Amino acid sequence: MANKSIRLSDIAKKLDVSTVTVSKALRDHPDISSQTKKLIISVANEMGYTPNFMARNLSSRKSNTIGVVVPKIAHFFFGSIIESIYDVAFRNNYEIILTVSQEDAERERKHIQTLLSMKVDGILISISQETKDYSIFETVKARGVPIVFMDRIPKIKNIDTVFVDDRGGAFKAVEHAIKLGYTKIGHFAGYSEINIGRERYLGFEDAMKKHNLPVNQEWVFHGGFGEKYGYDSFMKLYKENNLPDLIFTVTYPVALGIYMAASEVNMKIPEDIDVICFGDAKVQKFLSPPLSCVTQPTNLISERSMEVLLNKIKNPEDKKSQNIEIPTELMLRGTCISYNKA
Amino acid sequence: MANKSIRLSDIAKKLDVSTVTVSKALRDHPDISSQTKKLIISVANEMGYTPNFMARNLSSRKSNTIGVVVPKIAHFFFGSIIESIYDVAFRNNYEIILTVSQEDAERERKHIQTLLSMKVDGILISISQETKDYSIFETVKARGVPIVFMDRIPKIKNIDTVFVDDRGGAFKAVEHAIKLGYTKIGHFAGYSEINIGRERYLGFEDAMKKHNLPVNQEWVFHGGFGEKYGYDSFMKLYKENNLPDLIFTVTYPVALGIYMAASEVNMKIPEDIDVICFGDAKVQKFLSPPLSCVTQPTNLISERSMEVLLNKIKNPEDKKSQNIEIPTELMLRGTCISYNKA
DNA sequence: CTGAAAGCGCTAACAT
DNA sequence: ATGTTAGCGCTTTCAG
Numbered sequence: 001m002a003n004k005s006i007r008l009s010d011i012a013k014k015l016d017v018s019t020v021t022v023s024k025a026l027r028d029h030p031d032i033s034s035q036t037k038k039l040i041i042s043v044a045n046e047m048g049y050t051p052n053f054m055a056r057n058l059s060s061r062k063s064n065t066i067g068v069v070v071p072k073i074a075h076f077f078f079g080s081i082i083e084s085i086y087d088v089a090f091r092n093n094y095e096i097i098l099t100v101s102q103e104d105a106e107r108e109r110k111h112i113q114t115l116l117s118m119k120v121d122g123i124l125i126s127i128s129q130e131t132k133d134y135s136i137f138e139t140v141k142a143r144g145v146p147i148v149f150m151d152r153i154p155k156i157k158n159i160d161t162v163f164v165d166d167r168g169g170a171f172k173a174v175e176h177a178i179k180l181g182y183t184k185i186g187h188f189a190g191y192s193e194i195n196i197g198r199e200r201y202l203g204f205e206d207a208m209k210k211h212n213l214p215v216n217q218e219w220v221f222h223g224g225f226g227e228k229y230g231y232d233s234f235m236k237l238y239k240e241n242n243l244p245d246l247i248f249t250v251t252y253p254v255a256l257g258i259y260m261a262a263s264e265v266n267m268k269i270p271e272d273i274d275v276i277c278f279g280d281a282k283v284q285k286f287l288s289p290p291l292s293c294v295t296q297p298t299n300l301i302s303e304r305s306m307e308v309l310l311n312k313i314k315n316p317e318d319k320k321s322q323n324i325e326i327p328t329e330l331m332l333r334g335t336c337i338s339y340n341k342a
Numbered sequence: 343m344a345n346k347s348i349r350l351s352d353i354a355k356k357l358d359v360s361t362v363t364v365s366k367a368l369r370d371h372p373d374i375s376s377q378t379k380k381l382i383i384s385v386a387n388e389m390g391y392t393p394n395f396m397a398r399n400l401s402s403r404k405s406n407t408i409g410v411v412v413p414k415i416a417h418f419f420f421g422s423i424i425e426s427i428y429d430v431a432f433r434n435n436y437e438i439i440l441t442v443s444q445e446d447a448e449r450e451r452k453h454i455q456t457l458l459s460m461k462v463d464g465i466l467i468s469i470s471q472e473t474k475d476y477s478i479f480e481t482v483k484a485r486g487v488p489i490v491f492m493d494r495i496p497k498i499k500n501i502d503t504v505f506v507d508d509r510g511g512a513f514k515a516v517e518h519a520i521k522l523g524y525t526k527i528g529h530f531a532g533y534s535e536i537n538i539g540r541e542r543y544l545g546f547e548d549a550m551k552k553h554n555l556p557v558n559q560e561w562v563f564h565g566g567f568g569e570k571y572g573y574d575s576f577m578k579l580y581k582e583n584n585l586p587d588l589i590f591t592v593t594y595p596v597a598l599g600i601y602m603a604a605s606e607v608n609m610k611i612p613e614d615i616d617v618i619c620f621g622d623a624k625v626q627k628f629l630s631p632p633l634s635c636v637t638q639p640t641n642l643i644s645e646r647s648m649e650v651l652l653n654k655i656k657n658p659e660d661k662k663s664q665n666i667e668i669p670t671e672l673m674l675r676g677t678c679i680s681y682n683k684a
Numbered sequence: 685c686t687g688a689a690a691g692c693g694c695t696a697a698c699a700t
Numbered sequence: 701a702t703g704t705t706a707g708c709g710c711t712t713t714c715a716g
Contacts, residue, residue, distance in 0.1 A: 009693080009694095060694080074418070075421075081418035100428045259628055260628070398710055402710080
């Protein structure tokens with residue numbers, strides 16, 4: 001049917017002006033008198049004009065679009081991050097191209113290529129847990145496309161980053177447990193190749209050291225960020241009859257895995273085994289007992305990241321890299337609130 | 343620095359062929375001999391060529407991009423839907439432009455406009471709970487852009503839809519409760535303007551009618567899909583000392599609200615008040631007691647939706663509209679599994 | 685199999 | 701304040 005979208009030139013013809021005038025009027029260019037502007041805008045609306053972004057972007061060489069790369073979507077942390085990125089973008093009249101690496105480095109690489117092809121004005125990324133080859137980030141830099149790393153950060157010099165105080169947060173949680181009276185503390189850690197895994201482990205170690213507690217490596221696992229890892233690690237220890245009194249987990253899904261395993265073997269949390277984790281999620285307050293944790297203010301992460309990125313987009317000459325640390329808080333609920341061991 | 347991306351013509355010049363040849367070779371066009379193809383591809387890689395999608399799309403008039411509009415992201419249902427849409431898209435070499443209406447009809451409208459401007463090849467949408475004006479969907483149709491409605495569906499003729507058997511699922515849950523022995527059954531329903539609210543309510547009614555049970559309207563609320571609504575409705579009934587024995591909720595967050603409220607007033611689930619909900623989420627099995635529900639197979643929804651859409655994109659002349667119903671299942675966990683009332 | 689010409693719809697730079 | 705010219709980087713005819 002009316003399958004054909006109308007163009008600037010259609011409006012121009014109708015009004016007997018040039019396409020340039022229409023183009024300028026529609027973009028509120030100061031060149032055009034407010035009279036003709038009004039006229040043109042109303043006619044454009046009447047005719048149901050929608051600009052062709054492809055053409056616009058091609059000739060203007062900017063897309064008003066930001067590319068985002070995350071490892072997962074259906075995960076509370078990333079879900080919240082993404083949602084607030086969309087909010088900030090909307091407020092600033094930017095479009096978002098969201099891509100998902102599914103924790104796959106190759107897929108991540110392809111996505112970044114695509115974003116470059118789409119001529120995004122900037123990129124926001126939380127790298128996958130598998131990403132080891134950082135050369136693509138050099139390519140991005142070489143292209144002059146600003147990129148901000150959020151939360152999961154590669155070891156590269158001179159990049160813009162926004163991250164959580166992982167080490168300090170982990171320290172806070174573990175020290176709190178120690179002060180409660182816990183001494184047998186385990187840690188289900190994440191991949192140590194990635195900053196969040198490494199730093200949280202260090203925070204754990206810091207607290208133990210400070211209070212002269214030995215780190216029992218049998219109680220420390222390095223593995224991942226998911227439920228299954230928590231479940232399996234717990235079960236291993238359980239079968240060896242070698243459970244600590246409290247486990248600090250690198251993420252809340254890992255803690256969830258412990259909840260599952262514990263209930264399966266009829267151990268009660270927090271009486272028989274206590275838990276505290278890094279990372280907040282809505283679930284936690286509905287658990288029984290409600291799970292205590294170190295919070296990561298997701299909206300702060302997205303907002304600051306967008307801020308840094310938009311700033312870099314607007315001031316391409318500004319080469320100074322920003323590194324913003326977001327503070328954490330201890331959120332005590334039904335676990336890790338008292339020491340009740342023999 | 344090397345801020346300038348290289349173009350087809352750069353490769354062409356280097357190889358002393360025409361840009362057309364390069365363009366064709368890179369797109370694996372049958373015109374070109376596999377010899378020259380190989381050469382060109384390797385040189386392109388060497389030079390770090392990335393195609394400019396803007397230019398490509400402008401001249402080819404297709405974007406290999408699908409626009410998606412959802413009401414929310416940080417919600418288990420939509421999170422899963424989106425994640426699997428991304429998977430299917432990736433497999434089919436499509437890019438996704440995801441937009442979020444935040445349950446705001448005006449914002450939704452704007453997003454659809456933007457997607458049209460971006461010349462997406464098709465649109466996948468789950469409309470906001472506020473959407474009443476359907477004119478924009480006419481615009482989309484007039485533009486010849488295929489659109490598939492998922493889960494939340496407007497009342498329009500001749501559209502492609504993929505939806506869950508809401509009425510049948512709700513019926514199943516409530517009938518199960520009745521067979522257990524429940525007679526005092528309440529329903530915290532959603533907005534009845536939207537299909538999922540309306541249909542689930544009807545399913546509830548169907549079951550009650552079939553078993554000659556009166557629907558007590560004091561136990562039926564119409565309001566929303568969130569936790570607060572569940573909490574508030576429960577509290578209202580509690581204060582009036584007028585609680586039913588079991589509540590069927592339109593979504594799991596509403597049930598979560600009941601969990602919160604119940605624990606606040608020291609009522610035990612399922613002993614004092616029993617609950618079952620529509621919609622599955624990972625949380626539920628970690629709750630205490632684990633929450634029973636009617637499942638919605640999210641991956642089926644996305645996969646079928648994408649199937650229908652891709653088919654429409656490939657066969658624009660196919661005007662027959664498809665309406666696919668996805669079946670549900672009863673997932674019994676720790677609630678609504680026995681009748682233990684006076 | 686290869687290439688020359690034309691143009692997608694728009695905007696930037698430069699007139700007028 | 702408005703219009704002219706040129707071109708963004710690519711693909712699509714259509715000729716060879």
